[in-house]
Amino acid sequence: MTDDSPTNVGQRFDRLPATADDRTVPGRPTREEVIDWWETRFGIPPAVLEPYAFYVKGAGKVWVYAGEATNPSRIEALGMTFLRTRQEHWKPTTRAVSRFGRHASRNVIELEPDEAEAFLAGEDQPIDRWEGDWGYLIAAHEIAGGREPIGVGLYLHGELRSRIPKGSRRQLG
DSSP, rough: OOOOOOOTTOOOEOOOOGGGGGGSSTTTOOOHHHHHHHHHHOOOOHHTTOOOOOEEETEEEEEEESSOSSBOOSOOOOSEEEEEEESOOOOOOOHHHHHHGGOOOOOEEEEOOHHHHHTEEEEEOOOOOOOSEEEEEEEEEEETTTTEEEEEEEETTTEEEOOOOOOOOOOOO
């Protein structure tokens, strides 16, 4: 296999194609689709993501980078993981939500202090007051008078499931 073959390579970063017309790897997301997904799902204005470059490593792990890199790049990491697109439902990463979630106007669940503590500890909890979409949400909490994103949750059947990575979980109490 050569570096310019139209397949996903697990050890290489490839810049996302701008649009579907530019796509050479079947099923690979495009820059346009990624930005549209963040706007549609979370109400994050496209202008927030416009300055960033998006790369894919392997099949479906999208990285965001505030700069330019050679394309393709054989390096271990580039910027931060941003979005997982392998499954039917795309999943934002906790790091991406921490960085960009304050711009969200949709699908943000504001947690009370005890709920935020449980969420950060990785605990799933019943929350029946949510009236928005099911699926991945941005969990937020009021900190210093403002709403701050604290992570990604999966809301299904009246339960908020914490998706805080094990290495990032915290016991606050």
